[in-house]
Amino acid sequence: MAVKERKFVKANSGDTVKTVKAAEPKASYTKEARHERATGKRIAAIIFWVLAIACEVCFFLTLNKTIFVKNYQLYVQIGLLVLDLIFVIVGSQFWKRANDVDPASDQNSLKFFLQNQMGLIVSILAFVPIVIVLLTNKDLDKKTKKILVPVAAVALILAGALSIDWNPISEEEYNATAQALQGEQVYYTPFGKSYHLDPDCRALKNSSNIYVGTIEEALEAGRHDPCDFCVEQ
Ligand SMILES: [Zn+2]
Numbered sequence: 320m321a322v323k324e325r326k327f328v329k330a331n332s333g334d335t336v337k338t339v340k341a342a343e344p345k346a347s348y349t350k351e352a353r354h355e356r357a358t359g360k361r362i363a364a365i366i367f368w369v370l371a372i373a374c375e376v377c378f379f380l381t382l383n384k385t386i387f388v389k390n391y392q393l394y395v396q397i398g399l400l401v402l403d404l405i406f407v408i409v410g411s412q413f414w415k416r417a418n419d420v421d422p423a424s425d426q427n428s429l430k431f432f433l434q435n436q437m438g439l440i441v442s443i444l445a446f447v448p449i450v451i452v453l454l455t456n457k458d459l460d461k462k463t464k465k466i467l468v469p470v471a472a473v474a475l476i477l478a479g480a481l482s483i484d485w486n487p488i489s490e491e492e493y494n495a496t497a498q499a500l501q502g503e504q505v506y507y508t509p510f511g512k513s514y515h516l517d518p519d520c521r522a523l524k525n526s527s528n529i530y531v532g533t534i535e536e537a538l539e540a541g542r543h544d545p546c547d548f549c550v551e552q
Pocket residue numbers: 514515516517520521522523546547548549550
């Protein structure tokens with residue numbers, strides 16, 4: 320079997336590297352620096368979520384016909400639901416990346432849940448009221464209801480599923496992992512969830528692009544699962 324050609328890319332610069340050298344010392348990964356980086360992402364998340372709620376408000380305004388586009392009302396309503404969905408999902412991705420950079424402490428499990436699952440909460444806020452109002456609105460004609468209820472329900476499920484952080488890391492886990500692997504070169508791929516210590520790990524052999532970096536870079540990229548094959552648990 321032919322050996323797949325693989326490219327190693329430095330995670331911090333994007334340069335292709337031929338030889339793999341020891342990891343560079345971490346510079347900007349103090350708690351404060353990470354918190355600062357995460358703040359930008361959190362602000363972006365909040366902006367998108369506010370836009371999502373604005374779409375939801377506009378949707379309600381179409382229901383009572385404050386917003387009324389003759390002949391195209393249904394399209395406007397579907398368009399608002401789709402925009403609402405896109406804004407929720409984009410916001411949630413920024414929020415999840417912020418939590419990778421600056422994770423919540425697991426000392427307080429309620430706070431840990433709220434910080435990690437804020438995207439799910441926003442999804443519920445953005446779509447559950449719409450579903451409830453559509454189901455209970457007596458003025459709405461049957462045809463419109465028949466179309467909008469499933470669209471809103473599917474949007475709710477999609478938004479929720481893509482906003483949940485299925486595998487959040489805690490500040491404690493972050494610190495323990497960063498400390499245990501300090502100075503190590505780690506490897507990860509554009510789509511994988513794991514970090515690897517062995518560049519020839521069998522889980523990496525089919526990846527054509529492999530990022531090389533420090534453990535902090537891997538964790539910041541959301542790769543916080545230790546590889547089952549090459550990282551000792
Ligand atoms: Zn591995």
